Amino acid sequence: MFGIFGNKNKKEKKLEKFFNPSSVAVVGATPKSGKVGNVIAKNLLELGYSGKVFLVNPRHDELFGRKCYKSLEEIEDVVDLAIVAIPADFVVDTVANSSGKIKNFAIVSAGFSEIGQVGKEREERLKIIAKENGLNILGPNCLGFINPEIKLNASFAGGMPQAGNVAFISQSGALAVALMDIAEKENIKFSNLVSVGNKMQMSEAELIEYFGEDKNVDVIGLYLEGINDGEKFVEVARRVSAKKPIIILKAGKTDRAQKAISSHTGALAGSDAIINEAFVKAGVIRAENLENFFDLIEVISKSSAVKNENVIVVTNAGGPGVLTTDAFENKKIKLAEIENKTKEKLMEFLPSESSVENPIDLLGDADEIRYSKTLEACNDAKAGSILCLLTPQDQTPVEKIAEKIIDFKKQTDKNVLVAFIGGEKIEQALKILQENEIPNVPFPDRAVAALDKYYKWGKNKKSPDNIIGMKKKESRAKKVKEIILKAKNSGRTALLFSETVEIMKLYGINMVDFANAKDGILGGLNFGFPMVAKVDSDKTLHKTDKEGLILGINNQEELEKGIEKLRVNFPGENLIIQPMQNIKMELIVGIKRDETFGPVVVYGLGGIYTEIFKQVNFLIVPMNKEEIRRHLLASNIGFLFRSTRGQKPFDAGEMVDILHSVMELAQESESILEFDINPLLVYNDKKSVAVDVKIII
């Protein structure tokens, strides 16, 4: 599966050396201050890295008081990692010439696929060399990486973050730099910071895989603008996120640069919603924005997994308590019910005006003793987390309270978070809290939001479904292929109704009865009035727009008139008649081909509601029926399959079968560009029926 890295064990070893090299060479080291090659050389030499460092630059014999090599080949020692910071023109040859000996490269140089055709070709050559020689290449066009554990700064960003448990992978170098600066202030500690640049070869999937195995890493955070291989990403991330949280900030939500497509489902399927769905499937925590991303790293890197959904809030101010209560709206975590025995304990020492309901209000004059006793009283409560709020009133001993919270954290297995609200008056306390790894988020809403995502991750991870690959049924696939080929050969881009009926039959999807009416009205129909007459053509996809659809035909005369009208308006086109269906509930089911994630099954309310509410649901292929069922019931049409006030529910099993069949079709027939059933009429007293099926080839 991971060809470029060979088998799994081999791969791990390889990246192990990449990120923990015993010797590093810098190609392009230079004495010119401010130049990239200069910064990297200094970062390697001056920040405490204890491995061997080789400087390479053909124009120097000596640099920084040590020998300078003409080329990588000239170095006789083993070089575990080469950092390449020379003009793009020379990069490919440099790598090629040393590829026999050196297997790991961080290519900092720009001038590759990001600059257009010339660069793309250059990158392509590099890729081939990497593949042929089994190289690991980071970049090109990246900042490099930093491994604080061994004090290795193999990048041109200055500084050395504290060593810790966060692996951060960034598609933006600038963001990595900003994060380092914020992290220093917030006491966030890193196992690795990796700038991935063009992600030519080492991409999110490979790095998630590697850091998933790295024992120093508790949390993997990624800033991504794109995903290289959707299927692989989901497979790897799903496996790793069952062990440790993966937090992703995915930029480019508003990138709506989608080709104009003719089907409803296509137009509805915003790629960002599909990414959401893929992240859910992969068990990834998606950050809402940059701030939420930092909050998540702060909270998750400093806490153990959230034990349960119950949270106790302790506050010295009513207003922020109420606001925090609001923050729990639409969350999975919730304000814990305070148990009676805890209340009794609290009432022993709290003033009578205090509240022993959650949020527990210690009143404005609360001192460190009141906080401390309250936390202790709550230690036996069933809640998994405690959030301590504080506003700095004049009489509030802020630092002392912080110390008490730290003391409590040492003796409890609950998550303890802090949201102190203020300016200078709380600064010193925040410093103390940070030094002691108590996560602090400045506003209670943000603390609740981050904790909620962490909780949901833990809950989902408990049931990591194995992705069951779907088996292609080759004979069926072949039949579909033949039908499509025939249509293509006759110059059509859409299938005729009769052809879609054939295909739907292969997949067990019930379609409305029909008869061809192009050349004359048939006698001996299987169905009676009322009927529908319509044009069946790839040129008339939106039938209602162009009056290619006649509803409510009640007798032979109307039928003949209707067919005649269609024949005049759409000369030469195929015409069909169908029995008119009574409508109970219209759904839509379709296939969208996503650039990143491949075929995606789309479903939702049909009729006008599809476009009005724009709330379709996506299934990332593949899924088994059990997964589809869970998805369906949790979706925005889930209500149809539960008993609502006096309504008999629709048949979930039948719907799951249909969705599964469409998923099989999507996998088996790549030459279907677009597909939708619209409407799929469902009933709670008879079999559902597909009325109109559009297959674009």
Added chain:
Amino acid sequence: MFGIFGNKNKKEKKLEKFFNPSSVAVVGATPKSGKVGNVIAKNLLELGYSGKVFLVNPRHDELFGRKCYKSLEEIEDVVDLAIVAIPADFVVDTVANSSGKIKNFAIVSAGFSEIGQVGKEREERLKIIAKENGLNILGPNCLGFINPEIKLNASFAGGMPQAGNVAFISQSGALAVALMDIAEKENIKFSNLVSVGNKMQMSEAELIEYFGEDKNVDVIGLYLEGINDGEKFVEVARRVSAKKPIIILKAGKTDRAQKAISSHTGALAGSDAIINEAFVKAGVIRAENLENFFDLIEVISKSSAVKNENVIVVTNAGGPGVLTTDAFENKKIKLAEIENKTKEKLMEFLPSESSVENPIDLLGDADEIRYSKTLEACNDAKAGSILCLLTPQDQTPVEKIAEKIIDFKKQTDKNVLVAFIGGEKIEQALKILQENEIPNVPFPDRAVAALDKYYKWGKNKKSPDNIIGMKKKESRAKKVKEIILKAKNSGRTALLFSETVEIMKLYGINMVDFANAKDGILGGLNFGFPMVAKVDSDKTLHKTDKEGLILGINNQEELEKGIEKLRVNFPGENLIIQPMQNIKMELIVGIKRDETFGPVVVYGLGGIYTEIFKQVNFLIVPMNKEEIRRHLLASNIGFLFRSTRGQKPFDAGEMVDILHSVMELAQESESILEFDINPLLVYNDKKSVAVDVKIII
């Protein structure tokens, strides 16, 4: 309208003295450190207030080296304001005894309505004294207030914020204290900070009114947990927000402690959604949460109104640029199209790899000159705002760039905002920016969100509708009253169908035909088959639940059988028959009585969609038809009244008439507790018809 303050001019004068007193007395001044009366006395004496200060405490002759009075009456000078900080037991008499001479009181003492019945009675007495003597009373149970302009700290919070343009009104004292601390760090300056406590008399409406007239105030910010008088609030806020922005953080969103009510509309009408609607009507900016509240104050207090929706983003980092682009999703403000002449200017000096599209990417090595030239090149652009992003790369001269932004701000009429992303590396620059009143919001999403709300405020304020009071039609109201009275007298809590038909006729709402069928099947009906038979009873409100509704009756035999069945199942109840309607689109229209805002008209999709999407719309009474039309078209059922793909639109005028009629009914008949039309069937080819109308009395 504002009885307690007399006429408008008189009121202004009165509160003028309250907030700008020339002399202040503290009742309860004490030498005991840490006590409220001690803090207030010190705040008055030591923070620079230049007016006269009188200390009152019967137990002392001298305090802080000055005379101490036994009582307020003993003071011979004029006292503009008395601050009362004595036990609750003594407050009422203290105020009463001095109310001839002193008209303004800030009552800090707790022990009033917040503690239950005893306190409530105490507060009631205070209220009466205030009314009888024309007093202005702040609190009770508040922190007091601070007027930095005259260095008056009439509160027991320490410190003196900088004098400026923000009036802050808080229902939480603790939050006011936290805000002061944050404000000091962020350089936010205040005209006033007012803690309103129990809001016995001086409430949001009175204070908005006063600060609306105050020339020192550019922005009014409020933290509210409740609103005293909804109608008055909307009236005042709407008037004031047409002049200056009002920002409200309303807590208590999740307070779902609503009585169980039997109608659909009642259960759906979350009070928070109604507050939202009222804020829209009042032109108020609603803060999403505490952080957004501070952001809004930061941005709005330091900027002039946003000229147009176009925003230019300047960045030295691609990633944050992409994230900022995402932040514009679903916003009214948008990334400006960069005009060609601006692009040309930019291309003269920017490196070729830069982007002159918006966001303008100056690249990671951008220095202050590149920022400065870019800002200047954009000065002629049509965009109303410029947002400057920055991440602190190693080579970034952060402070110098801040200085250039400040220079540019001095020469432009555009709004200039800053979102620097980092930790220690940006701290000094932020200080410089704050000192120079450049609004800084730490993350671009937050900057965009705050600017968007500010822009929308400016746009809405341009068209401040006058609220046109609706005239009650007395004769109609009287007729409704009679019908209701009759029903009440016969022991019913709901009207019969025949009675609702009478009322709907008075309001011009078309109802489905019907016939009574209790005592036998009528001949000579006005309508034919198919028919519907149902129970018409206040005991069977949800007919489908209890099989009190028989649909699709196709002939006389079925009708007789149906009626017989209902008669057996619902002995003694009224039974009716109606013609069965074909359904095109089901809507729901109702009345909900909100505790704060009075009658509210609710409308939305009917049938199963009402409960599924829970997306009803609210109209705050009163409104004229033009306002209703605008609301309807912008609502979630607005799509029905526009031409959608091949669909003839429904009649907006007819729907506006119905909503207006229901609004009139809500105003004219206060004894209607709940009302809903469900379903209201609307068609695009014939008159709409109300099928079922429920009136609970």
